[in-house]
Amino acid sequence: MGASPRRVLIVDDEKHQREALATLLSGWGYATLTAQDGQDALEKLGDFPAQAIVTDLDMPRLNGFDLLRKLAEQGNSPPTIVLTAYGTIENAVATVHDLGAYWFLEKPIKPAALKVLLARAVERSSLWLEKERLQRRLVYRGEMEEMAGRSAAMQQLFALIQQVAPSSAAVLITGESGTGKELVAQTIHRLSPRHDAPFVAINCAALPETLMESELFGHEKGSFTGAVERRSGCFELAQGGTLLLDEIAEMQPATQAKLLRVLEDGRVRRLGARNEVQVDVRVLAATNKNPETALSRGELRADLYYRLNVFQLALPPLREHKEDLPAIAEALLPDLNRKHGCRIAGLEPAVLARFRQHNWPGNVRELRNLLERAAILAQEGMITLSHLPQDFGAPSAAPGPAANGDLVSLRVGITVADAERELILKTLEHTRNNKTRAAEILGISLKTLHNKLKEYGSAEE
Numbered sequence: 001m002g003a004s005p006r007r008v009l010i011v012d013d014e015k016h017q018r019e020a021l022a023t024l025l026s027g028w029g030y031a032t033l034t035a036q037d038g039q040d041a042l043e044k045l046g047d048f049p050a051q052a053i054v055t056d057l058d059m060p061r062l063n064g065f066d067l068l069r070k071l072a073e074q075g076n077s078p079p080t081i082v083l084t085a086y087g088t089i090e091n092a093v094a095t096v097h098d099l100g101a102y103w104f105l106e107k108p109i110k111p112a113a114l115k116v117l118l119a120r121a122v123e124r125s126s127l128w129l130e131k132e133r134l135q136r137r138l139v140y141r142g143e144m145e146e147m148a149g150r151s152a153a154m155q156q157l158f159a160l161i162q163q164v165a166p167s168s169a170a171v172l173i174t175g176e177s178g179t180g181k182e183l184v185a186q187t188i189h190r191l192s193p194r195h196d197a198p199f200v201a202i203n204c205a206a207l208p209e210t211l212m213e214s215e216l217f218g219h220e221k222g223s224f225t226g227a228v229e230r231r232s233g234c235f236e237l238a239q240g241g242t243l244l245l246d247e248i249a250e251m252q253p254a255t256q257a258k259l260l261r262v263l264e265d266g267r268v269r270r271l272g273a274r275n276e277v278q279v280d281v282r283v284l285a286a287t288n289k290n291p292e293t294a295l296s297r298g299e300l301r302a303d304l305y306y307r308l309n310v311f312q313l314a315l316p317p318l319r320e321h322k323e324d325l326p327a328i329a330e331a332l333l334p335d336l337n338r339k340h341g342c343r344i345a346g347l348e349p350a351v352l353a354r355f356r357q358h359n360w361p362g363n364v365r366e367l368r369n370l371l372e373r374a375a376i377l378a379q380e381g382m383i384t385l386s387h388l389p390q391d392f393g394a395p396s397a398a399p400g401p402a403a404n405g406d407l408v409s410l411r412v413g414i415t416v417a418d419a420e421r422e423l424i425l426k427t428l429e430h431t432r433n434n435k436t437r438a439a440e441i442l443g444i445s446l447k448t449l450h451n452k453l454k455e456y457g458s459a460e461e
Contacts, residue, residue, distance in 0.1 A: 006122045009048060010034045011041045011055035011067065012083075021054060028115060030122075038062030042070060050078050051125040052118060057084040068101055079121035081114070083107055123196070148331040149324030153316040157184075164311045165191035170263075172248075172308050173286040175315030176432065178365030181286040182246060184313060189242040194282060197241030202234050205250035212255050214271055217262070223272025235268045235279045248285040248308065249294040256301045263307050283308065290433045318360040318367065320437070325355050325367070332368050336375045343380040350385050354392065424452055 008030045012018040018034040025032050033048045035041035039062040041055070053071075057064035064082060071077035085107045103117050148154070164171055165188045173181045182201060189199045207215055214224075218233030234243055245251070251259070262268050263283060267276040285308045287294065294300040318325075326347070333344050347355075360366055374387035414422075424442065431437040439449040 009050040013059040038067030052121040053080040148327040151321040169310040178363035179315040185244040200238040201244040205247040218270040220272035245285045318363045
């Protein structure tokens with residue numbers, strides 16, 4: 001059963017009954033502990049973190065009904081399967097619904113039924129614990145997978161994720177490449193009621209138009225050349241769960257129209273099929289483009305955008321929250337240690353100082369790649385400056401528009417006012433319409449930039 005056996009607490013006042021159950025469950029691979037009544041069970045749960053409870057109802061001191069009430073008051077109780085000799089509908093309703101038990105079984109129990117219910121109860125408990133751990137990491141440690149931070153920007157992001165995750169609303173996740181859009185989508189799924197159903201992601205930029213419809217909606221055998229067998233699309237694969245449409249603005253308009261229809265009526269038709277299939281899927285979308293710019297250029301249909309943009313999460317680029325660099329590095333290192341068999345303890349202060357000089361055009365992905373290289377070189381102890389590329393973090397390496405190859409060409413005879421306008425608009429294009437960053441590059445205040453854009457009558461304002 002591995003290093004973490006599945007733990008079940010058995011509660012019954014009849015010794016032979018609880019011992020027989022313990023023997024049965026041990027044979028199924030469970031670690032068991034027995035208690036003679038509800039009071040005994042509450043005392044033992046402190047040292048035995050059960051993933052499920054199997055309990056009788058009629059017991060002295062503290063009976064099964066009162067045990068369930070106590071567990072409900074304490075909160076976070078494991079799923080409980082109730083066994084009783086008094087198999088009435090009234091008891092079933094009281095225990096399963098009113099008292100929060102997981103299920104109700106009448107004595108004498110059928111081992112096959114108990115085995116199935118117990119497996120499901122333990123699985124449910126494990127999923128709930130994973131969700132609880134993730135929520136605690138978000139709230140108390142400011143950490144989400146490989147993203148971490150106590151900055152205002154990251155704390156606001158984590159708070160919004162927790163608010164939207166339990167709903168069924170569509171979410172549009174925006175941000176530059178490498179900021180962690182898919183990690184955010186996975187976290188929303190894991191914190192949602194759909195967490196035990198599939199999470200499926202499709203990169204809309206990675207597939208040609210001829211294959212995109214098949215990937216999304218599936219196809220029947222013989223529906224096109226190369227369709228040698230029937231295949232389910234992403235919507236069917238994500239049934240009951242979550243589908244992430246990554247780089248949604250790269251999808252062709254014709255496919256966007258078909259996608260919109262599926263989102264509106266919840267039905268898909270495989271290519272070559274006569275009938276439609278009903279699907280229940282929560283859709284998340286992500287893009288590294290400014291959505292308004294993609295709309296104005298015709299890259300994203302307005303009706304699809306408004307259907308997906310029920311709730312928008314904008315991920316900040318790493319250069320805007322460099323104070324989180326130590327926390328993010330700390331969150332990344334354990335995985336890198338496992339991956340490469342290293343024993344990296346941390347980063348020297350000089351390395352963090354060099355990190356703060358860098359502008360991180362590749363965001364968290366760039367940071368992870370840099371740390372991975374350094375970990376391989378260092379193997380153990382602290383990462384030092386000697387483990388970084390020689391020119392990393394030098395002032396000349398801080399990327400501005402020209403450093404990224406975005407040169408502004410001005411013709412001879414252009415007026416100063418027109419040159420200024422061209423420079424401002426090109427800088428905005430370089431920053432993907434991030435006005436705060438554009439003002440920083442231009443060396444002007446944000447207010448001045450807004451005034452200039454109003455003067456130009458820019459569509460970006």
